[in-house]
Amino acid sequence: MDDGARSRSLLLGALDAQRQHVLAAVDGLRDAQLRAAVLPSGWSPIGLVRHLTLGGERYWFHTVMAGEPLDYWPADRPELDKGRPADWRVEPLEGTDAVLAEYRDAIARSDEILAALPLDAAPRHREPDWPAERFADLEAVLLHVILDAATHAGHLDAARELIDGRRHLVL
Structure with a gap:
């Protein structure tokens, strides 16, 4: 290899x-x-999964790397968001199973995109305020998303231990 x-x-x-x-x-x-x-x-575990779906998988792979439109991004609703970005919001009547399925679906689409791109592929959508070297290619974007997902996985571990005592790592 x-x-x-x-x-x-x-x-x-x-x-x-x-x-x-x-x-x-x-x-x-x-x-x-x-x-x-x-x-x-004040964040919830399902809100964090929503963030990983929209602000992780869909934004970085679907929009930044594949150039798909950002039409999925929720509008800000300060009365519901309580200071968090809108991509953390899960509506009160929205089913949590649907949010988890949306995450899995976003992963599947991301995997299709990733399979078609070389590591040196340039983003198709760049934010105007990014310096030229920032997120220059798929490799840099992958590292960013991995670090973000790992950080949030640790957050979920702490939340899970507080909720029901289950530990991911037993020390």
């Missing part, structure tokens, strides 16, 4: 591991537990 193929395999493996970690962290939680804010900042 050449270095490029090895790097690609390692990056995609790390991304998939973080995605599976996120899904495992919320597996088995009831609707009320998924919606509960257990930390003072």
